[in-house]
Amino acid sequence: MLNLSARVRKKVTLFCSLGECLVFGGPTFGWASLVYVLRDRGYFSELCANETVNLTGFNQDDEYYPTCAEQDALLQLVFIIGAFGVNSSSLFFGPVYDKYGSRLTRLIGSLFILSACLLFAFSSQSTAYLMFPALHLLASGGILILITSFQVGNLFGNYRSTVVTLHSGAFGSSAIIMLFIKIVYSAGVSMMSCFLFLGGVALLFSLNTFLLLPKYKIPWPLPDNWGTPVKASGHIQMEEQPVLEPINIDPLTSCNTVNTISWQDIEYPTLISCFKSVMFVLFLSWFAILQLVHLFYIGTFNPRFQLLTGDDQDSISMYTTSFTTIQATGVLFAPLCGLVIDRNKKKLTKERRGSENRTSLDDLQDCILAIVVTNLITAAFSIGMMIPILQVQFVTFFLQVMGRAFLYGILAAFVATNAANIP
Numbered sequence: 388m389l390n391l392s393a394r395v396r397k398k399v400t401l402f403c404s405l406g407e408c409l410v411f412g413g414p415t416f417g418w419a420s421l422v423y424v425l426r427d428r429g430y431f432s433e434l435c436a437n438e439t440v441n442l443t444g445f446n447q448d449d450e451y452y453p454t455c456a457e458q459d460a461l462l463q464l465v466f467i468i469g470a471f472g473v474n475s476s477s478l479f480f481g482p483v484y485d486k487y488g489s490r491l492t493r494l495i496g497s498l499f500i501l502s503a504c505l506l507f508a509f510s511s512q513s514t515a516y517l518m519f520p521a522l523h524l525l526a527s528g529g530i531l532i533l534i535t536s537f538q539v540g541n542l543f544g545n546y547r548s549t550v551v552t553l554h555s556g557a558f559g560s561s562a563i564i565m566l567f568i569k570i571v572y573s574a575g576v577s578m579m580s581c582f583l584f585l586g587g588v589a590l591l592f593s594l595n596t597f598l599l600l601p602k603y604k605i606p607w608p609l610p611d612n613w614g615t616p617v618k619a620s621g622h623i624q625m626e627e628q629p630v631l632e633p634i635n636i637d638p639l640t641s642c643n644t645v646n647t648i649s650w651q652d653i654e655y656p657t658l659i660s661c662f663k664s665v666m667f668v669l670f671l672s673w674f675a676i677l678q679l680v681h682l683f684y685i686g687t688f689n690p691r692f693q694l695l696t697g698d699d700q701d702s703i704s705m706y707t708t709s710f711t712t713i714q715a716t717g718v719l720f721a722p723l724c725g726l727v728i729d730r731n732k733k734k735l736t737k738e739r740r741g742s743e744n745r746t747s748l749d750d751l752q753d754c755i756l757a758i759v760v761t762n763l764i765t766a767a768f769s770i771g772m773m774i775p776i777l778q779v780q781f782v783t784f785f786l787q788v789m790g791r792a793f794l795y796g797i798l799a800a801f802v803a804t805n806a807a808n809i810p
Contacts, residue, residue: 397542400599401550404536405557407592409718410585411500412533412558415473415526416791417565418466419688420711423704424572430515431458452512459690462518466686469522476527477534488603489535490596496535497593499528504586508579533558537799538605548728552796556721559714559792566711673758674798677765681791684772695777706780713784717792724796727757754797761793 426432429452436453476499484492506521533554540550568581662668688710689703696702768790771783 396599400539400542400595403592403595403599404539405554407595408533408536408554408557409561410564410588411525411592412529412536412554412561413473413526414529414561414564415466415469415522416559416685416714417562417711418469418522418685419707420562420565420569422462422466422689423707424569424578425462425515425518426452426454426458427572428452428578429512430510430518431461432512434458434461456690459693463686463690465518465522467682468519469526470682470686472523472526473530476530480531481534484531484535489538489600490602492531493535493596493600494593496528496531497589497596499524499531500589501586503528504582504589508582508586510578529558529561535600538600541605548800549722549726551799552721552724552728553718555795555799556718556792558795559717559721559788562711562717563715566708566715569708569711670801674794677761677790677794680765680769681787681794684768684787692780695775695780702777706777709781710784713781714788716785717788720789720792721796724757724761724793724800727760728754728797728800754801757793757797757800761790761797764790764793 432452432454434457435455480492480495483495503521503523503525506517506524510517510521536554537551539554540547543550564585568578571581572578689707692703692706696706764786768783768786771779771786774783
């Protein structure tokens, strides 16, 4: 790890992890912008042999391709498989993260992202099916980077949930990357150059894995001497204690009196016991339903606006750009969710009981207000989505971004405060 003072290292770690999540956390959510580029390059246009060619839009090679419902259906399938990578990677690589720590997990994520960038860069109309593994790898690598970045919140004490939700917001705002690709592509830059550049940025960010983050995890609560230089065998090293566990911790006070024990002396709940937990199952079901609403909206964005605009490509491009730009504001809404949770936790702990008597039900109760707000926003978003008026869709864009920012923010805060051995 990089030998910096504790305060400077905290700030540098936060900015680097936020930057990484903002670029590579969830660019899959910018699919509406990327699909516009893919259609312009004629991906899957061989399915539209009997269709007329639409000469609107931009094209670098002055060669225009027909579009059709069959092409849109296959592009939607690409997004579905890519979006599945967000969930599948969390399931399969969660045990890897728990057992081997953040360094190996982040290296796997970086490898996925780099591979995806290369597949995108060297794809063409004749190799359009490379989009399936490319988007899946991009989504899988992004969620691994996000999950391993949550531990940065442990460096900020009582603002832990706020920092965690800030990373979730950056995750949602990374959709703006695909908009940048669309803009520079329309300016004459090739798709290959765009993704080769992103691949280089991925390699640059991978330095964060070795220089700033520990090999395993940032412990919670954070010991006073964690991250301070200590001499060992004549060398300066950063002292890491990835296996500490709190006993009777009061989140409203400092961590000066934290008692710690080795992880070998602790029996963590098994995966089966989590699935037997009513609280866990209900929360998981709630999250899955709301996430499906948002993924459905993004995956069907272009066909929906083809219908609303009468397949006017200029109008579709304008609404696509507007939607992706508004998605970038997710990083502003997500911390509001964390502030609500942190404030509610302090209030309930102070008014009713000390932290030593808190249960998992109390931790869930901290999230109730944020959950209610998320449900109301998602309900309003769903109603707006069904109104076939173009002007109303701008309001729908903001509601979708706010709802998704709160949804992923609650997920991150819930997992961080209720799941054992998760930073």
